[in-house]
Amino acid sequence: MRLNELRDRPGARKAPKRVGRGIGSGLGKTAGRGTKGQKARSGGAKRTFEGGQMPIHRRLPKRGFKNPFKAVYAELNLDRLQQAIDKGRIDPTKPIDGPTLVAAGVVRRLYDGVRLLGRGELRQPVTIEVAGASARAIAQVEAAGGRVILPAAAAGGAE
Numbered sequence: 503m504r505l506n507e508l509r510d511r512p513g514a515r516k517a518p519k520r521v522g523r524g525i526g527s528g529l530g531k532t533a534g535r536g537t538k539g540q541k542a543r544s545g546g547a548k549r550t551f552e553g554g555q556m557p558i559h560r561r562l563p564k565r566g567f568k569n570p571f572k573a574v575y576a577e578l579n580l581d582r583l584q585q586a587i588d589k590g591r592i593d594p595t596k597p598i599d600g601p602t603l604v605a606a607g608v609v610r611r612l613y614d615g616v617r618l619l620g621r622g623e624l625r626q627p628v629t630i631e632v633a634g635a636s637a638r639a640i641a642q643v644e645a646a647g648g649r650v651i652l653p654a655a656a657a658g659g660a661e
Contacts, residue, residue: 578608
């Protein structure tokens with residue numbers, strides 16, 4: 503068998519319905535769209551259109567404020583970190599940082615950095631470099647003999 507002889511199995515591909523191709527086709531004239539009106543036309547209706555009535559998203563009051571500059575962190579709990587170390591995805595003897603965590607599949611993406619949280623416990627001493635950490639997480643890492651490296655601004659040296 504050669505590459506040019508490869509074919510789909512019979513019935514694997516079904517031809518699409520050809521609408522509006524004469525009355526003999528069964529889908530001629532109105533092409534299965536019924537008769538007249540906005541929904542029979544091409545383009546259909548807008549999803550939020552309410553027939554000329556003021557749409558609900560414009561009738562309801564707007565509330566609050568969403569800060570477009572708010573920092574979003576990838577959260578990492580200590581139990582997930584320990585699990586990755588146990589499975590051999592992370593080497594605890596080397597410093598652990600954001601790209602290392604992404605490569606190991608522990609966090610999906612970095613966003614504005616990784617924030618270490620204190621759920622679970624750590625059994626190995628590790629050096630971990632993160633954008634932020636809870637007080638409990640820092641205490642637990644240090645209790646296991648490791649250390650948490652934070653950026654200068656988060657550590658209090660904002661001069």
